[in-house]
Structures are given as C-alpha cells and as structure tokens.
Amino acid sequence: MTRTRKTLTAVAATAAGTLIVTGTIMSRHAASPGSGSTPPTPSASQRTPGSAGSGSADPGVVPMEVEETTLLTAVMNAPEFAGFGNLVFPFPERITGDMTIAEVARLLPYHSNIDPARVAGTVNDMLARARDGALTFHPVYTDAEISADPAKADVGLFFFHGQASAPFAIIAPGGGFSYVGSIHEGFPYAQAVTDHGYHAFVLSYRTGDGGQPAAEDLAAAIDYVFTNAETLGVDTNGYALWGSSAGARMAANLGSLGTAAFGRTDRPRPATVVMAYTGHSVTGNDPATFAVVGENDAVAPPGVMRERIERLKAAGVDTELHVYPGVGHGFGLGTGTAAEGWVNDALAFWDAHRP
Numbered sequence: 001m002t003r004t005r006k007t008l009t010a011v012a013a014t015a016a017g018t019l020i021v022t023g024t025i026m027s028r029h030a031a032s033p034g035s036g037s038t039p040p041t042p043s044a045s046q047r048t049p050g051s052a053g054s055g056s057a058d059p060g061v062v063p064m065e066v067e068e069t070t071l072l073t074a075v076m077n078a079p080e081f082a083g084f085g086n087l088v089f090p091f092p093e094r095i096t097g098d099m100t101i102a103e104v105a106r107l108l109p110y111h112s113n114i115d116p117a118r119v120a121g122t123v124n125d126m127l128a129r130a131r132d133g134a135l136t137f138h139p140v141y142t143d144a145e146i147s148a149d150p151a152k153a154d155v156g157l158f159f160f161h162g163q164a165s166a167p168f169a170i171i172a173p174g175g176g177f178s179y180v181g182s183i184h185e186g187f188p189y190a191q192a193v194t195d196h197g198y199h200a201f202v203l204s205y206r207t208g209d210g211g212q213p214a215a216e217d218l219a220a221a222i223d224y225v226f227t228n229a230e231t232l233g234v235d236t237n238g239y240a241l242w243g244s245s246a247g248a249r250m251a252a253n254l255g256s257l258g259t260a261a262f263g264r265t266d267r268p269r270p271a272t273v274v275m276a277y278t279g280h281s282v283t284g285n286d287p288a289t290f291a292v293v294g295e296n297d298a299v300a301p302p303g304v305m306r307e308r309i310e311r312l313k314a315a316g317v318d319t320e321l322h323v324y325p326g327v328g329h330g331f332g333l334g335t336g337t338a339a340e341g342w343v344n345d346a347l348a349f350w351d352a353h354r355p
Contacts, residue, residue, distance in 0.1 A: 063131065066123045068102040068116040075101075075123055080130035084137040087154060087204045088123070090179035104183065110176045110245065110299070111184050111330035113337060122187050134161045134194075138201075140217070140224040155217045157201040157224070158182070159232070160190040167354060168199035168234040170221055174245025174276075174330065177211045180204055185244040185276070185332040192333070192343045193242075199234045201225065203247075211246060218250045219262035226267050236268070238354035242346070244276035245300070245330060252280035255287045272350040276342075277329055279308040288318040290349040292342045294327030320349050 064070075064078055072095050076085035086092040090107045099106075101123070105114040129135035136159045141152040157170070171193075173186035180186070182202050190200035203221050206213035218241075229236050243251030255273040260266035275291040277300040289312055293302045302323045309321045324331075324339040334340045 064127060066101060066120045066127070068100065068120055070101050070120065070123075071097070072099045072101065072104070073097055078127060080127045084156065084158075084204075087137075087156070087158075087180075087182070088126075089183055090175060090181055107179070108175075108181050108184055108330070110174065111181055111332065112328050113331040113334065114184060115335065118188075118333075118335060119183060122183065122191070125191055126187060129160065135159065136161070138224065138228075140220045151206050151213070152217075154204060155206060155220070156204050157221055158187070158190070158204070160187075160194045160200040160202070161233075162194045162199040163197045164233050165235050166198045167238050167240075168201060168225060168232075168236075169193050169240040169242050169274075169350075170201045170203060170218065170225065170251075172203050172205065172214070172218055172241070172243040172247030172250045174243070174247045174278075175207070177207050177209075177214060177246045179207060181244075181330075185247070185330070188333050189242060189343060193347070196347050198347075199232075205250075211249060214246070215250050215253050216262045216264075218254050219259040219264040222254065222259050222267050223264040226265075238271040240272040240274060240350045241270045242274040242276075243278075244332070245278050248275040248278040249280070251275060252278070252286075252289070255289075256280070256283040256285055258285075271353045271355065274346045274350065277305075277331075279304050280312070281308070282311045282315050282317075284315060286312055286315065286317045288349070288353040290320045290346050292322045292324070292339065292346075294329060294331055294337075294339065295323055295325045296327060297329045299329040318353065320345075 072089055076088055101120050102116045104119050108114055126135055137156055138159055139156040141155055146152045171186050171189050173181045175181045186202040190202050193200035205217035226236055241251035241255050251273050252275055255270050258269055270287050272288045277293045277297055291309055293300055293305045295302055309319050313319045327337050327339050331339050334342055
C-alpha cells in the first residue's frame with residue numbers, strides 16, 4: 001500500500017460547533033488485492049475526504065469492464081474503489097470469492113426488479129466516473145467520533161459530481177435497516193440526478209437499532225455537506241432528500257424534524273423529500289413531498305401511503321403520489337415496469353419546489 005500526501009482544508013462538524021483544521025492529510029492509494037478476496041475495511045485515516053480510488057488509471061492497464069459473470073470481489077477490489085470498495089454491495093461479509101454480478105439479488109432480500117445486466121451497467125458507470133474524478137467518497141464523521149464509536153467508520157457519502165454550483169440531493173437507500181441497498185436504489189438514482197445536471201450523494205449508513213443510528217448518520221451527512229459546500233462546489237439552496245423504504249423513512253424524518261433533532265448543527269430543511277414505498281407521519285413542519293409505491297406492495301401498502309399523503313395535503317403540504325399497477329416493493333428505478341420513469345417525475349417535482 002502507498003499513501004500520497006494531499007494538502008487541503010478538512011472541515012469537520014463537532015457537537016460544539018465547527019472545527020476547521022488546515023494541514024496535510026493522507027489519501028489512500030492501494031495496490032489491488034487478488035480478485036478472489038474481500039477487501040479489508042480501511043481505517044478512518046485511509047478514508048480521506050474526496051478519495052477516488054487510485055485516480056487516473058495506469059495507461060498500460062485496460063480498465064475493468066464489468067459483466068454479469070464478473071466476480072463481486074473483483075469489483076470491490078478495483079483500484080478505482082480503493083478505500084471504499086467494501087461499501088459498494090450490501091452484506092460484504094457474506095460475499096464469497098465465487099459470487100458474481102448475476103447473483104447480486106441474493107444480497108438484496110427486500111428488493112425486487114433486480115437485473116444483473118443493469119447492475120453491471122451501474123458499476124461500469126461508477127468505475128468510469130471514479131477514473132474521471134467525478135465520483136469520490138467522503139467520510140462524514142471525524143476521527144474522534146469514530147474512535148468513540150467505531151461503527152461510524154463505514155459512514156460516508158458517495159459523491160456523484162454534477163455541474164458546478166448546482167443543487168444537491170442526498171439519497172438514502174433502503175434495506176430494512178439491516179443492509180444498505182445502494183447498488184439498486186442509491187447509485188442508479190444518483191446517476192439520474194447527475195444526468196439532470198445536479199449533484200448527488202449516496203449515503204452509506206449504520207444499520208440496526210430501529211433506524212436511529214441511520215437517521216443520525218443522515219443528519220451528520222447533511223451537516224457535512226453544508227459545512228463543506230464551497231469545497232464540494234454545491235449550492236445548498238433548495239436541496240432534496242431522497243429515500244427508498246427504510247431510507248425514505250430517514251429522509252422524511254430529517255425533512256420534518258431537522259438535523260438538530262438528531263444531535264447536529266441546525267441546518268435548513270430540504271425543499272423536497274422524495275419517498276419511495278414508505279409512509280410518513282405529519283408533523284406540521286413537513287417539506288413538499290413526492291411519493292411512489294407499487295400497487296402490489298405488501299410492505300408499504302398503497303392504501304396506507306395514500307392516507308398519509310392525504311394528511312400531508314390537508315396540512316397544506318404540496319404533495320404528489322404515484323401508484324404503479326403490477327409492481328411490488330423495492331422496485332428501484334422500476335425499469336421495465338409501470339414505474340419506469342418515476343425518477344424523472346421526481347426531478348420535475350423537485351425543480352418546481354426549488355427557490
């Protein structure tokens with residue numbers, strides 16, 4: 001392993017306020033381990049803000065082209081993902097050396113409509129972005145916070161870069177608070193958001209404990225982006241929170257209750273919350289809400305979602321609900337189903353509610 005020194009200003013939020021530390025930090029550049037092994041979890045110091053694997057590829061090495069037969073460990077060990085490759089797929093500890101992209105659905109038990117060919121396309125897009133410096137990873141907790149709670153070492157943001165000074169969305173994938181399904185309903189959403197010209201962050205968060213740690217992680221992520229907005233090149237006005245299933249509950253809670261309710265600096269509420277297949281209680285301080293659900297969803301029944309959206313509307317909240325026939329829970333982009341194209345509708349709703 002080699003480490004390249006990189007001088008920048010690291011800005012970290014603390015419970016007492018904002019700590020700004022200017023100095024030299026370490027950016028991890030690791031030689032790729034064998035493709036049959038799961039990459040080790042890097043330490044906090046190896047996950048420096050803005051890390052993007054090994055940067056530009058060796059001109060003598062042909063970039064990886066991921067197919068359905070590609071080993072998951074080969075993707076996780078790709079030099080473009082150095083330092084965060086173990087966060088690309090859920091349940092990295094369950095991934096064996098012979099598992100391929102074609103088997104990724106085994107890691108997504110609460111999700112549906114999983115097409116290995118589309119998963120391969122998602123990963124290829126991410127690899128290309130990382131090589132171009134358009135996909136970077138940013139831990140959201142300080143070393144001191146991680147030392148106090150080592151589980152926070154895996155919390156961070158995959159930053160899909162949009163146009164300069166564009167607004168941003170933070171995307172919280174679902175997984176029943178038992179895993180983080182970024183590969184199905186995090187990274188594909190982010191690609192759509194950046195195709196629209198905006199910035200997108202996909203949150204890797206802590207699981208378990210009824211979702212409380214996950215909500216705290218989303219609050220920390222919002223705080224991180226606001227603290228580092230100038231360095232990241234994002235516009236904080238009119239940002240959006242997106243989430244699916246458990247992630248939608250996180251987005252709705254932060255949209256309605258705010259970051260201060262979860263122990264962080266009080267930041268402005270989002271202009272829009274985009275919720276896929278989950279409900280939300282009315283608080284009286286709720287942002288504009290766009291929601292989607294499948295007609296056959298047994299986890300988040302459409303009747304329950306309709307009722308809650310109607311309550312938001314009755315409270316004066318601008319809402320939009322789409323119910324798609326023949327679709328169940330966890331459909332992601334909904335490609336090939338009645339839900340296909342919903343992300344474009346969500347983007348139009350967000351645009352209409354930006355200041």
